[in-house]
Amino acid sequence: MNDMALRLTGVTRSYGAGDAAVHVLRGVDLSLRAGESVALTAPSGAGKSTLLHIAGLLDHASAGDVEVVGRDMSAERSDAVRTAMRRREIGFVYQFHHLMQEFSALENVMLPQLADGASARDASARAGLLLDLMGLSHRAAHRPAELSGGEQQRVAIARALANRPRLLLADEPTGNLDPGTSDKVFDVLRDALAEAGAAALIATHNAELAARMDRRVVLQGGVLIAG
Numbered sequence: 166m167n168d169m170a171l172r173l174t175g176v177t178r179s180y181g182a183g184d185a186a187v188h189v190l191r192g193v194d195l196s197l198r199a200g201e202s203v204a205l206t207a208p209s210g211a212g213k214s215t216l217l218h219i220a221g222l223l224d225h226a227s228a229g230d231v232e233v234v235g236r237d238m239s240a241e242r243s244d245a246v247r248t249a250m251r252r253r254e255i256g257f258v259y260q261f262h263h264l265m266q267e268f269s270a271l272e273n274v275m276l277p278q279l280a281d282g283a284s285a286r287d288a289s290a291r292a293g294l295l296l297d298l299m300g301l302s303h304r305a306a307h308r309p310a311e312l313s314g315g316e317q318q319r320v321a322i323a324r325a326l327a328n329r330p331r332l333l334l335a336d337e338p339t340g341n342l343d344p345g346t347s348d349k350v351f352d353v354l355r356d357a358l359a360e361a362g363a364a365a366l367i368a369t370h371n372a373e374l375a376a377r378m379d380r381r382v383v384l385q386g387g388v389l390i391a392g
Contacts (some may be wrong), residue, residue, distance in 0.1 A: 169219055169235060170261070170364035171197040172195075176229035177387075178215050189215050189388030192229070197364040198229045199331065202355065204375035205368040207384035213368040214336055217234040218386065221255050221334045222247045234331045248366060252281050256325030258354070260337035264309040270296060270320045271305040277327045295323035298360065299353050315346035322354050326361055333358065335367040339374065347371065 171180060178190040189212040196205055207213050218224040220230060222238060230239045234254050251257075264273050274292035279285065296305050299319040309317050318338065325333060338354065339347035351374050358365050367378065375381045382389045 168199040169196060169232070170201075171195065171234075171366065172230070172232040173220065174230040174232075176216075176219060176226045176231065176268070178212070178224070179227045180218060188387055190219075190226075192385075193389050194380065194388075195220075195366075195389055197332070197366060199364055200359070200362050201380075202312055202358060202367065202378040203366045204378040204381040205366055205384065206372075206375055206381060207368075207371065208378060211384050212387065213384055217334050217336050217368060220332075221257060222251050222346065225289065250327050252277065253328055254331050256328070256331065258318075258321055258325045258329035258334040258335040258338045260311070260340040262321035263321060264317055264324075266309050269306050269308055269318075270301060270312065270323075271294060273309070273320055274323045274327050277324060281328050291327060292323070295326060295357075296320070298325050315343055315350055316391075318342065319353055320348050326357055326363070329363075331363055333363050333365040335365065335369075337368055337370065339369070345375070351377070 171193045173193050176190055177195040180187045193216060199276060205213055215224065219226050220234065230237065232238065233250060238250065265276065271289065271292050274295055275288040278288035278291060291304065293305065296302050299322065301316060301319055304311060304316060339350050342350060369375055
């Protein structure tokens with residue numbers, strides 16, 4: 166198995182054309198190996214979300230190469246192929262969890278598995294295991310409105326890991342939590358990543374959390390530099 170979860174080479178992203186063009190990314194190079202956690206820091210508006218969206222195949226680079234778990238996705242334009250790669254190989258965690266309010270915690274973690282063809286029995290069993298890992302087995306039947314912010318974010322992490330992705334992307338996953346809850350959620354996320362052997366690129370403004378990852382990169386002037 167290729168142990169390179171993500172490789173970006175010379176990635177650029179521009180919006181508009183000519184003199185009016187806005188150049189957000191100007192030649193980003195980044196590699197993540199399996200099991201590695203990398204903090205991505207930058208000022209607001211510097212392009213962190215754009216970079217994560219390109220790495221997660223939600224957006225197309227203007228130029229450069231994008232390789233996910235050993236597969237070159239640079240020229241892949243098929244929505245079906247890109248969707249399948251996202252569903253099977255990439256997990257997403259956002260600052261705002263985006264849980265389905267009409268479903269329970271267990272059902273929210275089942276949904277991506279069912280979308281990928283898992284049986285209801287298998288999806289339920291894995292969802293239960295993940296919620297137990299998150300310390301939420303006693304909250305499995307509760308809907309998001311009945312959960313605290315930290316609990317909802319842990320459900321979102323479980324959902325992101327449901328299909329055993331080899332790459333996890335997180336955009337300020339603890340940004341709307343108080344410091345104590347933020348630390349707990351990050352500890353759960355780190356332990357879950359270690360258990361899964363997945364690589365993670367985590368955008369955060371929290372210097373303490375960034376310092377606990379394997380390394381840090383900074384997006385500055387549209388390029389990445391070592392943190």
